[in-house]
Amino acid sequence: xxxxxxxxxxxxxxxxxxxxxxxxxxxxxxxxxxxxxxxxxxxxxxxxxxxxxxxxxxxxxxxxxxxxxxxxxxxxxxxxxxxxxxxxxxxxxxxxxxxxxxxxxxxxxxxxxxxxxxxxxxxxxxxxxxxxxxxxxxxxxxxxxxxxxxxxxxxxxxxxxxxxxxxxxxxxxxxxxxxxxxxxxxxxxxxxxxxxxxxxxxxxxxxxxxxxxxxxxxxxxxxxxxxxxxxxxxxxxxxxxxxxxxxxxxx
Numbered sequence: 001x002x003x004x005x006x007x008x009x010x011x012x013x014x015x016x017x018x019x020x021x022x023x024x025x026x027x028x029x030x031x032x033x034x035x036x037x038x039x040x041x042x043x044x045x046x047x048x049x050x051x052x053x054x055x056x057x058x059x060x061x062x063x064x065x066x067x068x069x070x071x072x073x074x075x076x077x078x079x080x081x082x083x084x085x086x087x088x089x090x091x092x093x094x095x096x097x098x099x100x101x102x103x104x105x106x107x108x109x110x111x112x113x114x115x116x117x118x119x120x121x122x123x124x125x126x127x128x129x130x131x132x133x134x135x136x137x138x139x140x141x142x143x144x145x146x147x148x149x150x151x152x153x154x155x156x157x158x159x160x161x162x163x164x165x166x167x168x169x170x171x172x173x174x175x176x177x178x179x180x181x182x183x184x185x186x187x188x189x190x191x192x193x194x195x196x197x198x199x200x201x202x203x204x205x206x207x208x209x210x211x212x213x214x215x216x217x218x219x220x221x222x223x224x225x226x227x228x229x230x231x232x233x234x235x236x237x238x239x240x241x242x243x244x245x246x247x248x249x250x251x
Contacts, residue, residue, distance in 0.1 A: 001030070001031045001032070001108075001110070001111055001113070001157075001158070001161055002031075002032050002033075002034070002087075002111065002112045002113075002116045003031065003032070003033045003034070003112070003114075003115065003154055003158075004033075004034045004036060004074045004112075004113070004115070005033065005034070005035050005036065005111045005115045005117065005150050006036045006038050006067065006070050006071070006114070006115065006116045006117060007035065007036070007037065007038065007117040007145075007146070007147055007150070008037070008039065008049065008117070008119050009117075009119075009145065010035045010036070010037045010124065010146070012144075012147045013033075013035050013147070013150075013151070016151050016155070017033055017151075017154075018091070021158075021159060021164060021165065022155060022158060024164075025158055025161065025163075025164045028164075030161065030162075030163055030164055031134060031158050031160075031161065031163055031164075034074075036070055036074070038062075038066050038067060038070060039066070040070075041065075041066040041069040041073070042065070042066045043065075043071040048063075049062060049063055049066050050062050050063060050119075050120050051063055053121065057121075057195055058121070059120055059121035060120045060121060061120065061121050061122060061123065061124055062118065062119065062120060062122065062123045062124060062127070064123075064124040064126045064127050064131075067116060067123070067127050067131065068127070068131055069237055070194065071089055071114060071116075072112060075087075078085060078112065081132060086133075087111075087112035087113055087114050088107070088110060088113055088114065088117065088133050088134050089114045089131055089132050089133045089134070090107075090113060090114065090115045090116065090133070090134045090135070090136055090153075091116050091118070091123065091127065091128060091131075091132035091134070091136070092115065092116065092117055092118055092135075092136060092137070092138075092139060092146035092149045092150060092153075093118055093123070093128075093135050093136075093146075094124065094137050094140075094142065095135060095137065096134070096135030096136040096137040097134075097135065097136060098136075098137055098138075098139075098155060099136050099137065099138045099139075099149075099152070099156075099246065101156075103136065104153070104156040104157050104160060105160060107153070107157045108157045108158075108160040108161060113157070115146075115150050115153065115154070116132065116146070117145055117146030117147050117149070117150050118145060118146045119144070119145040130210045134150075135207065136153065137149075138152050138153065161182065177241065178217075178232070178233070179228055179231055179232035179233060180217040180218060180220075180221045180228065180229075180232055181217060181220045181221045181224060181225060181228070182217060182220075183212075183213040183214070183216040183217040183220065184216055184220070186198070186201055190202060198210045198212070214238070215238075215241060218232075218234070218238055218241060218242060219250075220244075222242060222245055222246070228243060
């Protein structure tokens with residue numbers, strides 16, 4: 001996968017993208033990330049990328065020209081595979097659709113993403129209307145810019161790519177991957193300060209362990225994020241478990 005990120009602050013990215021799982025993915029050739037400074041696509045002496053809004057108001061607005069030119073130059077470098085369409089151009093904005101695991105799965109199916117980080121009071125509306133193909137928000141709160149949002153989205157998407165994680169089961173069992181929160185995890189020692197690991201996990205019975213984990217995931221989701229159960233894929237037996245837990249008041 002190729003990911004191009006447009007930003008006013010390229011110096012923010014090297015740290016998170018040069019360690020751990022992400023760095024291994026880069027070293028393995030599974031992902032290539034290009035960071036583009038929007039100021040490099042200006043044609044004025046002082047590399048000005050913003051201006052005051054028409055009609056007045058506080059703050060500054062990002063100009064359309066450097067952003068359009070940056071995306072155009074990125075697309076010119078592409079060698080699209082046969083049958084592959086143009087890459088999504090994602091605008092990071094509080095007005096976008098909420099980012100979630102399902103959106104990450106969707107984005108991981110593309111071979112190329114272009115991500116535009118906002119700043120100041122936002123973008124000239126023509127960027128939204130005529131350039132962006134998608135708009136994404138990572139939450140109902142205000143950040144100083146889109147850089148942190150870009151890191152969240154890129155990290156979430158990259159770990160879904162085949163071969164990035166040591167085991168495909170790692171991503172399948174993550175919280176939200178299957179519409180549920182993850183089940184409790186334990187490791188050695190079997191007893192710590194008098195607190196034992198659940199016996200089923202020591203039994204060696206993989207079928208019972210899988211059943212226990214699934215039930216615990218459902219229980220934890222009901223306790224902490226009950227709204228997720230409305231969309232989760234549950235069997236009739238699991239729906240009965242949810243009803244019983246609600247009725248017993250154990251969650």
